[in-house]
Amino acid sequence: xxxxxDLIFEISRPGRVGxxxxxxxxxxxxxxxxxxxxxxxxxxxxxPEVSELQLVRHYTALSNKNxxxxxxxxxxxxxxxxxxxxINEDVARLEGFSRIHPYQPVETVxxxxxxxxxxxxxxxxxxxxxxVTLQPSAGAQGEWxxxxxxxxxxxxxxxxxxxxxxxxSAHGTNPAxxxxxxxxxxxIPSDKNGLVNLEELKKHVxxxxxxxxxxxxxxxxxxxxxxxxxAQVVHEAGGLLYxxxxxxxxxxxxxxxxxxxxxxxxxxxxxxxxxxxxxGGPGAGPVGVKxxxxxxxxxxxxxxxxxxxxxNSDHSHxxxxxxxxxxxxxxxLRAYTYIRTMGPIGLRQVSESAVxxxxxxxxxxxxxxxxxFSQICKHEFVLSGSRQKNxxxxxxxxxxxxxxxxxxPPTIYFPLNVEECLMIEPTETExxxxxxxxxxxxxxxxxEVEENPGVVLDAPHTTDIGRLDEVQAARLPILRYFKEExxxxxxxxx
Amino acid sequence: MAATYRYLPxxxxxxxxxxxxxxxxxxxxxxxxxxxxxxxxDELNIPEAVPxxxxxxxxxxxxxxxxxxxxxxxxxxxxxYDHYIPSVVNHMISRSEFYTAYTPYQPEIxxxxxxxxxxxxxxxxxxxxxxxxNSSMYDGFTSxxxxxxxxxxxTRRSKVLVSKAVHPESRAILHTVAGGPGYTAEEVNLADxxxxxxxxxxxxxxxxxxxxxxxPNFFGSIEDLKAIKKIAEEKxxxxxxxxxxxxxxxxxxPGKLGADIVIGDMQPLGIPMSFGGPHCGxxxxxxxxxxxxxxxxxxxxxxxxGKRGFVLTLQAREQHIRRDKASSNICxxxxxxxxxxxxxxxxxxxxxxxxxxxxxxxxxxxxxxxxEQKGFTIINEAPFFNEFVVELPRSVKEVNEKLLKAGIIGxxxxxxxxxxxxxxxxxxxxxxxxxxxxxxxxxxxxxVNG
Numbered sequence: 001x002x003x004x005x006d007l008i009f010e011i012s013r014p015g016r017v018g019x020x021x022x023x024x025x026x027x028x029x030x031x032x033x034x035x036x037x038x039x040x041x042x043x044x045x046x047x048p049e050v051s052e053l054q055l056v057r058h059y060t061a062l063s064n065k066n067x068x069x070x071x072x073x074x075x076x077x078x079x080x081x082x083x084x085x086x087i088n089e090d091v092a093r094l095e096g097f098s099r100i101h102p103y104q105p106v107e108t109v110x111x112x113x114x115x116x117x118x119x120x121x122x123x124x125x126x127x128x129x130x131x132v133t134l135q136p137s138a139g140a141q142g143e144w145x146x147x148x149x150x151x152x153x154x155x156x157x158x159x160x161x162x163x164x165x166x167x168x169s170a171h172g173t174n175p176a177x178x179x180x181x182x183x184x185x186x187x188i189p190s191d192k193n194g195l196v197n198l199e200e201l202k203k204h205v206x207x208x209x210x211x212x213x214x215x216x217x218x219x220x221x222x223x224x225x226x227x228x229x230x231a232q233v234v235h236e237a238g239g240l241l242y243x244x245x246x247x248x249x250x251x252x253x254x255x256x257x258x259x260x261x262x263x264x265x266x267x268x269x270x271x272x273x274x275x276x277x278x279x280g281g282p283g284a285g286p287v288g289v290k291x292x293x294x295x296x297x298x299x300x301x302x303x304x305x306x307x308x309x310x311x312n313s314d315h316s317h318x319x320x321x322x323x324x325x326x327x328x329x330x331x332x333l334r335a336y337t338y339i340r341t342m343g344p345i346g347l348r349q350v351s352e353s354a355v356x357x358x359x360x361x362x363x364x365x366x367x368x369x370x371x372x373f374s375q376i377c378k379h380e381f382v383l384s385g386s387r388q389k390n391x392x393x394x395x396x397x398x399x400x401x402x403x404x405x406x407x408x409p410p411t412i413y414f415p416l417n418v419e420e421c422l423m424i425e426p427t428e429t430e431x432x433x434x435x436x437x438x439x440x441x442x443x444x445x446x447x448e449v450e451e452n453p454g455v456v457l458d459a460p461h462t463t464d465i466g467r468l469d470e471v472q473a474a475r476l477p478i479l480r481y482f483k484e485e486x487x488x489x490x491x492x493x494x
Numbered sequence: 495m496a497a498t499y500r501y502l503p504x505x506x507x508x509x510x511x512x513x514x515x516x517x518x519x520x521x522x523x524x525x526x527x528x529x530x531x532x533x534x535x536d537e538l539n540i541p542e543a544v545p546x547x548x549x550x551x552x553x554x555x556x557x558x559x560x561x562x563x564x565x566x567x568x569x570x571x572x573x574x575y576d577h578y579i580p581s582v583v584n585h586m587i588s589r590s591e592f593y594t595a596y597t598p599y600q601p602e603i604x605x606x607x608x609x610x611x612x613x614x615x616x617x618x619x620x621x622x623x624x625x626x627x628n629s630s631m632y633d634g635f636t637s638x639x640x641x642x643x644x645x646x647x648x649t650r651r652s653k654v655l656v657s658k659a660v661h662p663e664s665r666a667i668l669h670t671v672a673g674g675p676g677y678t679a680e681e682v683n684l685a686d687x688x689x690x691x692x693x694x695x696x697x698x699x700x701x702x703x704x705x706x707x708x709x710p711n712f713f714g715s716i717e718d719l720k721a722i723k724k725i726a727e728e729k730x731x732x733x734x735x736x737x738x739x740x741x742x743x744x745x746x747x748p749g750k751l752g753a754d755i756v757i758g759d760m761q762p763l764g765i766p767m768s769f770g771g772p773h774c775g776x777x778x779x780x781x782x783x784x785x786x787x788x789x790x791x792x793x794x795x796x797x798x799x800g801k802r803g804f805v806l807t808l809q810a811r812e813q814h815i816r817r818d819k820a821s822s823n824i825c826x827x828x829x830x831x832x833x834x835x836x837x838x839x840x841x842x843x844x845x846x847x848x849x850x851x852x853x854x855x856x857x858x859x860x861x862x863x864x865x866e867q868k869g870f871t872i873i874n875e876a877p878f879f880n881e882f883v884v885e886l887p888r889s890v891k892e893v894n895e896k897l898l899k900a901g902i903i904g905x906x907x908x909x910x911x912x913x914x915x916x917x918x919x920x921x922x923x924x925x926x927x928x929x930x931x932x933x934x935x936x937x938x939x940x941x942v943n944g
Contacts, residue, residue: 005802008613008840018841019580021849025928026860031744034855035877039716039746045620047844052582055840059586059610066606068594076596083501084594087546092768093584096557101570102770103906104561105894111559112769122540137632137772138826140813148674176813176823180643182674185818223527252538254525259532270826274501278830279607280597280629280790282772285826298670320670324573324635324663325770337553343543346499352521353504359524360512376524403602414814431503432512463602466797473795473807477784479626480616 003464004061009481011058012048018055046483065464066279067408073434075361077380077411077423078171078219080249080271085341088274088334097333102325106310113309116302116326119336120286126339126347127245127265128258129288134327135298139246141322142266142285143177143213148319149264149289149296150211150240151181156296156317159238161210167196169219169415171246183210190417194220194373202233209239216243216260217250217378219415219423221358231261240264240293248272249427250355250378253348263290273335284331298322353428354379357435361426364439368446372418379427385420393449393456395420400467401448401459405441499543561903563767567930568903571881571921572712573634573661574770575762577740578850578925580841583764587834597790597829601805608804611792611829614836621742622756623749624778628789630832631775631824634759638664638706638736639671640777640788640822641755645704645732646677647821648786653678654704655697657689659711660736662911668706677703686875687713687883694725704732704755709748710741713919714858714881715874723752739763739776739835741879743851755779763847764838765831774831785811788822853924854880861922861931868939873917880923883908886916887942893918900937902930 031040050058067074074081092098100109120132136142147164154161164178167188175185186204191197196214205212212234216224224230231241243257245267251257252272257265269275270283277283289297295317303312311326342350355378362371362381370384385395399409399422411423426435448456460466504512513519525533544552563576570576587593591606598604598611611629618627631637642654654672656665658681665681672679682697682705683690689707698705705726707717719735726733732754740762742748748756761773779787785808793807813820842850858880862872865884873883884905886893894904905921908914922931 007609008836009616012844016843017846018582018843019846021578021842021846021853021924024853024856026856026931029852029856029859031852031855034859035716035745036718038720038751039718039877041742041744041746042750044844044848045617045743045747047617047620047842047847048840049843049845050840052841055582055837056586058840059837060589062606062610063586063589063591064606065604065609066591066595066598067600067603068591070590070594074596079596081596084590085501087550089588089593090550091553091557094554094557095562095564096554096560098766098768099562099564099576100560100769101563101568101576101767101903102574103570103572104568104903105898108561108566108898108903109769111556114559115556125539137636137828138824140823140825141632141636144674144823148670151673172812172814172817172820173823173825175818176816176820179818179820180671180674180823182676225527225529228529228532251528253534255528255532255534259534261532268826276593276830277596277826278593278828279595279604279610279833280829281826282632282774282828282831283826319673321663321666322636322670323667323771324633324773327770328632328772329769330766330772337549339540340544340549340552341546342499342501344537344540346502346543347538347540349499349502352524353502355524356504356509356512356521359516363516376527378527399600400602403600408596408603409600429501429503432508460602465602465605465801465803466799468601468797468803468805469795470805470807473793473805474810477791477807478794479612479784479791479807480619481612 007481008048008058011054012050014049016049016051018050018052072406073430073438074408075410075424075426076408077425078246080425080427082274082427083429084274084276085338088337091337092330092333110309113302115333115336117304117309119332120302122339123267123286124288126252127267127288128256129265130291131294131297132286132288133297134286134332135323136285136287137323137328138281138283139266139268139285140173140177142287143173143244144181145287145298145322146242146264146266147177147181147183147211149293152296152319153293154210161208163208164210165204165212167214168417170213170215171219171244174213174244194222195224196230198226198229201230205233205237205239207238209234209237211240211242213242213244215247217247220373220382221377221380222373222375223378227260246271247379250351252351253344254351263293269331269335274338275331275334282328282331284328302326350428357426357428357430361424361435361439365442368443380423380425382418383422384418385422388449389420391449391453393453395422397456397459398445401445401456403460404462407438566901566903567926569905569920569922569934570903572906572919574767575921575923576767576925577762577923579764579766580838582841583834583837586837587830592833593830598806601803605803608792610833610836612794612804614832615792617836617839618776618778621739622737622778623747624756625781626784626787627776627778628787628791630827630829631777631789632828633771633773633775634736634757635661635664635667637757637775637777639668641734641757642668642679642704642706643671644755644786645734648783649703649732651703652701653680654706655680655682655694655702656706657682658684659689659713660706660708661712664736687715687873688717688876691721691725698725698729698731700729702729702731704734706734708736710738710879713874713883714878715876716745716879719748719751740851743847760835764834772828772831774828774835786821789824789827850924857924857926858882858922864935868935881919881921883917883919886918889916890918893941896941897937902934902937
């Protein structure tokens with residue numbers, strides 16, 4: 001393949017066009033007659049000028065430099081990189097869904113509202129909650145939405161609770177969301193088994209506790225067995241329990257956050273419910289709540305009145321709006337399609353397979369790496385690269401070496417409470433052959449660290465670009481392209 | 495269970511082999527850490543699985559229940575617009591190397607996405623006239639609230655002033671967000687259909703972190719950013735501008751008129767209406783806020799051999815590093831829609847985007863002038879882009895029902911958000927033909943005369 005490294009701006013030439021718009025069928029307007037001079041653009045925006053085929057070649061070339069789930073195994077812990085079904089993509093693109101305006105009269109969008117209403121109901125069943133809002137765009141926004149509801153709930157009871165408790169293994173969004181919602185974060189250390197230390201928790205729970213945020217199974221892939229006791233401790237102090245649904249892929253049809261005692265739950269539809277990650281988004285982070293929190297749900301709520309679906313903003317205790325319109329509808333559609341595809345038995349099998357795969361892979365790899373926790377895991381597990389670190393090779397190096405074999409590396413250096421952490425989530429959609437092939441490669445790399453560390457330290461060898469200088473990127477930020485560069489390039493050539 | 499679901503590849507034999515390797519006899523043993531008292535005894539009470547052909551049929555039926563813009567010409571705007579999307583956009587974003595990828599944390603195998611974002615950032619900077627843009631936000635509304643929070647945090651002041659001519663949903667979300675850290679979001683009244691600069695002058699004080707306006711504003715009119723900047727600057731407040739990126743093809747870049755933060759939604763450029771989402775917020779700032787901007791940013795660097803490459807950078811700002819000290823909690827964004835928007839901007843190109851914006855101005859101009867000739871009152875006093883407000887002799891609801899019968903989706907009713915009776919906000923994009931506009935007006939005349 002011919003190497004292609006140009007920016008779209010560098011292949012741009014004045015006068016080329018990539019689209020054809022019709023000529024105006026109404027009278028011309030001279031901007032100078034319509035707008036004051038100082039509000040008329042004086043210099044055109046320097047957008048690219050390329051033909052349609054040049055555009056297609058450019059973005060095809062870029063896509064060839066990108067690794068997605070369709071390219072190969074993607075065991076990125078806590079991210080649930082499972083297969084993104086194609087029917088979901090087709091459904092989201094149906095004109096009856098993609099070409100409707102959010103402010104159309106409700107009579108003209110009953111099909112869309114039916115999907116949203118049913119999705120709310122089904123997610124409530126899956127999480128063991130009493131009601132669900134689909135507005136939040138992502139997990140982090142769901143967390144913040146949930147915490148704002150917790151705040152409103154306590155306020156209505158006349159209580160000011162200022163603290164949110166978060167275990168040390170939590171996702172970074174948990175403390176950040178708590179902070180954005182105006183709470184102070186208290187970190188609870190894990191015990192030697194990687195679980196919430198109940199005694200430590202008791203020390204910190206009190207009349208100022210607004211909520212405990214917990215991921216269960218936690219980010220180490222371990223189920224918090226004492227969850228019932230944990231819930232009791234928090235509830236007795238008047239606090240609420242918040243469930244970070246990032247790891248919901250382990251529990252579908254097996255248990256629900258509601259049964260565990262949680263009051264508020266968010267789900268990441270782009271993790272558990274197969275909507276694509278899109279290179280960073282869009283996702284969707286619906287939030288479910290127990291009955292006592294229903295009055296605080298964001299508005300508008302999607303409700304059913306007789307056999308008609310309606311939007312209702314008449315809820316005086318609501319925290320208000322959290323997102324434009326009704327959430328990321330196109331993403332919600334994909335999740336709805338997935339839930340319909342799998343049904344109740346299929347969803348349970350999803351979690352069973354995901355957990356089987358993780359335990360299988362863990363046992364295959366455990367002899368070659370430090371495995372800090374010996375108990376069964378759920379849908380993901382952590383290993384430590386500390387043994388390899390003692391030989392002068394870091395987890396980062398091993399991750400880069402995996403690229404040579406066509407694998408996306410696991411999540412690394414997270415959770416923070418495991419040294420040189422590798423967090424591996426194989427998911428249920430991978431075949432045993434894939435798991436075995438990955439295990440073989442991991443074992444090979446562990447051997448390379450002992451016998452030929454240079455090959456790992458210098459990795460990757462096969463990608464079209466080597467390790468990038470991230471320090472320079474942050475120190476002297478170049479965050480956009482400037483046309484001057486092309487001038488210099490041309491001058492240098494001549 | 496064994497390979498009866500197309501997304502689950504395990505055969506019975508695979509399972510048995512894995513269980514045997516684990517020295518256990520059933521998968522249930524792997525769930526023994528879930529206490530019995532919280533284990534589900536029954537299957538989830540949701541509908542049974544549906545095979546693909548039947549599901550496609552069902553989803554098509556649901557889709558058909560909705561009246562869509564392919565069959566019902568729409569005059570709704572108010573933040574979401576029916577614009578032409580070049581065919582290449584969907585083809586390119588359907589490359590699954592893009593859409594099935596995670597956030598590009600491993601740059602060696604994510605150069606495609608990283609470079610595409612770098613190009614997106616450049617295009618946003620070009621349109622807005624700002625120095626730095628991030629890789630996207632959830633939508634324009636939440637971007638506005640994030641901008642307000644940034645302004646409050648960086649000026650250490652306690653209130654923001656937001657014009658009532660800013661989208662009602664933006665203001666609603668801003669009020670929700672402000673309740674977290676506890677700053678005040680005070681609204682500034684209208685003078686006609688634009689921000690009342692006299693009121694702004696009265697309300698602004700030394701506690702004001704920022705003045706927030708929309709450009710064009712919710713009613714389609716162009717706010718005088720230069721005059722607003724002057725008022726903000728006198729009190730040391732920042733100017734936050736929420737801008738329609740298509741309008742910026744012909745309107746002066748907010749950066750050149752003194753904006754400190756420019757935010758908005760890329761939906762008009764390459765993103766389907768999709769019942770309101772997913773769209774794509776953008777966020778651009780002047781250089782002094784480079785290290786305070788929320789969300790992910792891509793920067794250019796080089797590998798060991800000096801070859802140009804791209805990485806996520808300035809990550810010290812973000813939640814996964816700063817945790818509770820982070821000023822924003824955003825993690826997932828709208829990357830794929832940012833890509834769609836980049837491809838659309840590339841397809842339209844430097845000339846095409848201006849042509850598209852010009853068509854919007856001309857069609858809206860034609861419709862408003864024709865309505866005036868027929869005796870209707872246009873409310874806008876200031877020049878407008880592709881939206882304007884018309885006063886009707888009947889309620890908007892009633893008129894919209896009649897229009898719908900004629901196969902047209904009418905405009906936005908300003909009654910519930912503003913209390914304006916019989917006032918309809920109309921959007922006329924390049925998608926609307928003269929014929930459709932004339933038909934709309936014919937229906938309107940028939941209502942008045944009937």
